[in-house]
Amino acid sequence: MRNVELIAMQFSGSRRKKVIGSSQNDLYDHFLQFYAQPPLENISLTEFETFAVERLKLLKTVENLGVSYLKNSDQYVKKIEKEFANLNFPYRTELEERKNQAGPSEYEKRRKDHISHFILRLAYCQTEDLRRWFIQQEMDLFRYRFGLLSAQHKTDFLHKNNLNYDTVSAEEKTILKDKLINSTYGLSGITVEANEFYKVPFQDALDLVRSRKVYLLAGNAFIPHQEIVTIVLNDFRTRLSKALAMTARSLPAVQSDERLQPLLNLLSHAYVGQDYSIQKNIGKISxxxxxxxxxxxxxxxxxxxxxxxxxxxxxxxxxxxxxxxxxxxxxxxxxxxxxxxxxxxxxxxxxxxxxxxxxxxxxxxxxxxxxxxxxxxxxxxxxxxxxxxxxxxxxxxxxxxxxxxxxxxxxxxxxxxxxxxxxxxxxxxxxxxxxxxxxxxxxxxxxxxxxxxxxxxxxxxxxxxxxxxxxxxxxxxxxxxxxxxxxxSNATNVSQPPANSQQTNEETGDLDSFFQDE
Known part of the structure; x- marks a missing residue:
């Protein structure tokens, strides 16, 4: 068995940089991520494949539900929560975790979420169509998870990811009360006081400015907490798009690894349902x-x-x-x-x-x-x-x-x-x-x-x-x-099930080069 570590890198340059003060506990202290830091540990090929296939199932469910049901409707929420539970991916807020006394199992879910995302980056960076599909499903998944956060947890998440948008003080909300009501859909005098507002540079909120959903003052847009997801999603998309482009430039390193390349090709064309290689109705159709x-x-x-x-x-x-x-x-x-x-x-x-x-x-x-x-x-x-x-x-x-x-x-x-x-x-x-x-x-x-x-x-x-x-x-x-x-009666049953892929604990090669930008 070969032990090869998945070394973390910064995407800002081709030279590796040591991540100071980081640990697995720090990495997984929140169930929601921007996936800025690649995995820090060893992983077997068996786990590599399992994680990737199960995340792909989750993303396909997100795609299917997104066009079949109104997002955040009761049916949508019920079905997506069922899929999270079946596939063991995290989706709870920190408050709910404390109530349920989440232990190592929650840590494992977050670890799986983190690693599986990076594996699919490798598989889905290869063409424009694949990148577009992957980005859209990851954004929809992120939007759903972000919506589960309370206003305070949203603020904490923004600060953790260096999105340092200031919250508007109660005094300033009182002064701007009428303007905020007139410029923000669905607000009244009571809800202005109850809602958190963020002060965001207007160039970061052009979609909301264009649709006239926010109040502008002195170069800032005043965004209610229910609309901040638009800003966060734009940032998430930008980061993920750049990361996929960088990963694509490292594909020759992947293609040289005879263990990983077949797996990644299968994932990018993946079918995760029933095996139709076995003819169950052989000879029954004329x-x-x-x-x-x-x-x-x-x-x-x-x-x-x-x-x-x-x-x-x-x-x-x-x-x-x-x-x-x-x-x-x-x-x-x-x-x-x-x-x-x-x-x-x-x-x-x-x-x-x-x-x-x-x-x-x-x-x-x-x-x-x-x-x-x-x-x-x-x-x-x-x-x-x-x-x-x-x-x-x-x-x-x-x-x-x-x-x-x-x-x-x-x-x-x-x-x-x-x-x-x-x-x-x-x-x-x-x-x-x-x-x-x-x-x-x-x-x-x-x-x-x-x-x-x-x-x-x-x-x-x-x-x-x-x-x-x-x-x-x-x-x-x-x-x-x-x-x-x-x-x-004369037909020969020539169909045999394909040999199962060999179960192995061999660990993946040095994947750090696959995520470098040069």
């Missing part, structure tokens, strides 16, 4: 059912690929991989897959002999029967969205991510989605919530208000659709299975 399934239970990306295949009788490699692995995941056997692709391709410009020589190998390869005998897993939503974007003539990819909005609108109209439903989907696409747009598509095509799950995988979409339809297509598939016995 080829004659695929058209009906595509219309009722396929996600838009696979419906698009199926339509293109039926019309052009051909798909390029990216489309064949994406669609072929999806079909494998819903239960097609190797023999069925070969029959399906051969029958379609020979209707186009490919004869049977050319298909057997040029295409059959790749299909057997998907099922682990050729090459390295890898039993390939169906693509998750993140992999579809982030890897191998389609070019002209391609039909793979995510329609919500890769389609022109006007073309997407036309496609949705052709599938009889209501105008209001299309507007909701396009609004989610505009906000880069592509998986949530697909989930909304599920709800609209299945005529339900709440899907009741967080969509992360095309095969999950199919499974949930079949569960919802119940005795519909599912019953038809079971009935048609009898007519397919001659095919399925």
């Amino acid at each position: 080829l004659e059912q695929i058209d009906a399934l595509a219309a009722k239970s396929f996600p838009l990306c696979k419906r698009h690929l199926h339509k293109a295949l039926r019309e052009s009788h051909h798909l390029r490699h990216g489309g064949r991989m994406q669609y072929g692995l999806f079909l494998k995941g819903i239960g097609l056997t190797l023999e069925q897959a070969l029959q399906f692709w051969r029958s379609e391709f020979i209707r186009g410009k490919v004869d049977a002999d050319k298909f057997d020589k040029a295409y059959a190998y790749s299909i057997r390869h998907m099922f682990g029967k050729e090459g390295k005998r890898t039993d390939y897993t169906p693509y998750s939503c993140m992999k579809v969205i982030l890897s191998n974007p389609p070019s002209q003539g391609d039909y793979h990819g995510c329609p919500f991510r890769h389609s022109d909005p006007e073309l997407l609108k036309q496609k949705l109209q052709s599938y009889k989605i209501s105008p209001s439903g299309i507007s909701q989907i396009l609004e989610l696409v505009k906000g880069m919530h592509y998986q949530l747009a697909c989930q909304k598509y599920f709800e609209l095509t299945h005529n339900i208000e709440d899907a009741g799950f967080s969509l992360n995988h095309p095969n999950q979409y199919f499974t949930e659709s079949q569960r919802f339809l119940g005795g519909g297509i599912k019953k038809e598939i079971e009935t048609s299975q009898r007519s397919q016995e001659s095919v399925s």
